[in-house]
Amino acid sequence: MAGLYILNSVADALKAEGFDAHAEADLGAAIGGADIVTSATLSPRPLVEGRYLKPGQHVDLVGGFTPTMREAEDEAIYSTSPRPSWSGRC
Known part of the structure; x- marks a missing residue:
């Protein structure tokens, strides 16, 4: 497996x-x-699933900057306490 x-x-x-x-x-x-x-991925399918996350983890999602990219599924986002960081260019 490469x-x-x-x-x-x-x-x-x-x-x-x-x-x-x-x-x-x-x-x-x-x-x-x-x-x-x-x-930090260009994946079109979610890699981070909510069922894998545990309380207290820090989750840092860098990619997914177009509508066709998904780093995390909905459950992963909804089950967390998001603290977005904006660069000011958004």
């Missing part, structure tokens, strides 16, 4: 820099086990 090979390579590079990092093939386990969830 995707997991890339994830492991990124995790190894982060470890070399002193970060506690590992690759996780299960998206739900990765999101559910994280304190901070960051997504």
Whole structure:
């Protein structure tokens, strides 16, 4: 699986820099086990699902800047306390 090979390579590079990092093939386990969830994707389908989130997590969504992009599903947004950050250019 090429995707997991890339994830492991990124995790190894982060470890070399002193970060506690590992690759996780299960998206739900990765999101559910994280304190901070960051997504910067051009995906047309949601990657962050509300069922994976836990109370107290910080979720940072960077992509999804057109109507055809979805980083998070509706449940992920509605089940959180959003604190949007605006750049002033919106």
